[in-house]
Amino acid sequence: MKAKILEYSTRLGDDSLVLGHRLSEWCSNAPFLEEDLALINVALDYIGRARMFYGYAAELSADGRNEDDFAFMRDQREFSNLLIHELPKGDFAFTMLRQLFIDLFNSLFLPRLAESSDKTLAAIAAKAIKETRYHLRRSHEWTLRFGLGTDESRERAQRAIDQLWGYTHEMFDLDALESELAEAGIGVDSGALKTEWEQQVSAILTEAELEQPGEQWAVKGGREGYHTENLGQLLNEMQSVHRAYPGLEW
Amino acid sequence: MVIEFPLPTAAYQARLAQRQASALPEIWALLEQVCDPEIPVLSLWDLGVLNDIEQTDERLLVTITPTYSGCPAMQTMRDDIEAVLRQSGIAAFEVRESLSPAWSSDWISPEGRSKLTAYGIAAPRACTACRGQPLDAEIQCPRCGSTETRMTSEFGSTACKALFQCQACLEPFDYFKPI
Numbered sequence: 001m002k003a004k005i006l007e008y009s010t011r012l013g014d015d016s017l018v019l020g021h022r023l024s025e026w027c028s029n030a031p032f033l034e035e036d037l038a039l040i041n042v043a044l045d046y047i048g049r050a051r052m053f054y055g056y057a058a059e060l061s062a063d064g065r066n067e068d069d070f071a072f073m074r075d076q077r078e079f080s081n082l083l084i085h086e087l088p089k090g091d092f093a094f095t096m097l098r099q100l101f102i103d104l105f106n107s108l109f110l111p112r113l114a115e116s117s118d119k120t121l122a123a124i125a126a127k128a129i130k131e132t133r134y135h136l137r138r139s140h141e142w143t144l145r146f147g148l149g150t151d152e153s154r155e156r157a158q159r160a161i162d163q164l165w166g167y168t169h170e171m172f173d174l175d176a177l178e179s180e181l182a183e184a185g186i187g188v189d190s191g192a193l194k195t196e197w198e199q200q201v202s203a204i205l206t207e208a209e210l211e212q213p214g215e216q217w218a219v220k221g222g223r224e225g226y227h228t229e230n231l232g233q234l235l236n237e238m239q240s241v242h243r244a245y246p247g248l249e250w
Numbered sequence: 251m252v253i254e255f256p257l258p259t260a261a262y263q264a265r266l267a268q269r270q271a272s273a274l275p276e277i278w279a280l281l282e283q284v285c286d287p288e289i290p291v292l293s294l295w296d297l298g299v300l301n302d303i304e305q306t307d308e309r310l311l312v313t314i315t316p317t318y319s320g321c322p323a324m325q326t327m328r329d330d331i332e333a334v335l336r337q338s339g340i341a342a343f344e345v346r347e348s349l350s351p352a353w354s355s356d357w358i359s360p361e362g363r364s365k366l367t368a369y370g371i372a373a374p375r376a377c378t379a380c381r382g383q384p385l386d387a388e389i390q391c392p393r394c395g396s397t398e399t400r401m402t403s404e405f406g407s408t409a410c411k412a413l414f415q416c417q418a419c420l421e422p423f424d425y426f427k428p429i
């Protein structure tokens with residue numbers, strides 16, 4: 001069971017790190033200063049979350065690896081993040097709509113994980129919930145501003161939704177390991193969250209006068225290590241310094 | 251100008267009881283001088299980061315609680331604690347991070363709240379009252395005390411702060427977010 005929790009914690013760390021890195025790409029590129037700060041604050045929350053999940057995975061592995069080894073010394077096929085996190089940051093609408101979908105997911109997922117019988121996973125989740133409340137308020141408000149704003153903001157938001165939709169289904173898929181951990185009261189049955197998530201997304205999109213896509217195409221594979229080409233590029237950049245100078249300290 | 255401070259929260263009272271029960275007043279006093287690197291008027295005790303000190307058979311055990319998951323100041327706080335302990339001739343110690351219970355702005359001491367305001371940062375409202383409420387409800391300007399203020403951004407220079415502006419005296423200021 002220990003090996004399975006290690007794997008689970010690594011997956012959750014991968015989700016957080018990859019999204020945190022994508023958000024950090026906005027640093028000094030956001031539309032205005034306040035947004036720049038906001039995006040980086042949210043990025044830091046995710047990278048902090050990744051550190052906690054990886055730290056726990058490293059502790060369970062008991063083979064001398066630390067959190068940095070998990071972040072910087074694994075290859076693309078070993079990363080198990082859900083694909084939605086690795087898609088390029090796109091325009092500001094794409095980034096914020098992705099945040100909306102993920103924030104809503106986390107606002108349902110984390111309270112369940114906080115009830116895990118695994119004390120460390122529960123503690124990380126309990127801490128993260130508080131931050132997610134802030135994240136969600138912001139992505140919700142931006143969705144309204146796009147939808148009810150100008151023709152261009154509306155168009156860009158709708159395009160983002162249509163591009164992202166097929167990647168949202170993977171958040172509610174459980175493989176054998178996740179099912180087993182959910183069964184054991186350690187992991188979360190994320191499949192059971194889908195109806196509520198869809199209701200909440202639908203309410204916000206309606207409020208913003210945006211449309212929920214009807215078609216049900218779905219792209220999957222992240223948990224098995226099958227990624228889009230975007231992850232390789234992200235890792236190349238993120239891991240390059242660490243790999244060029246292994247063990248270097250500032 | 252009247253700036254109102256909330257009464258000490260139950261969460262703070264619990265921390266205080268822990269401190270009084272730990273029976274190492276000289277170490278508490280020693281570590282009282284370690285301050286938040288970003289908000290240097292606040293000690294780690296005031297902020298709610300420094301939460302327990304115990305003497306075990308082998309070493310002194312200092313428990314700190316990280317604020318935000320990604321707060322880059324945590325490592326500096328840890329280094330500063332270790333430096334102060336070493337300078338005082340204490341060699342056998344361990345600084346341990348505790349994740350649970352999760353840190354809350356309710357843990358900030360009443361003194362910390364007044365120091366924040368004097369420094370120009372509006373102190374957080376009680377967190378139990380903040381859930382589901384908009385962040386910008388009736389925040390008092392730390393300069394003139396007016397509640398005619400508006401939020402300019404929910405995320406400020408650090409994760410723990412939001413940006414506000416006072417409509418009465420026009421001062422832009424930071425608000426320490428309740429979390």
Ligand SMILES: [Zn+2]
Binds near residue numbers: 393395417418420
């Ligand atoms: Zn004022």
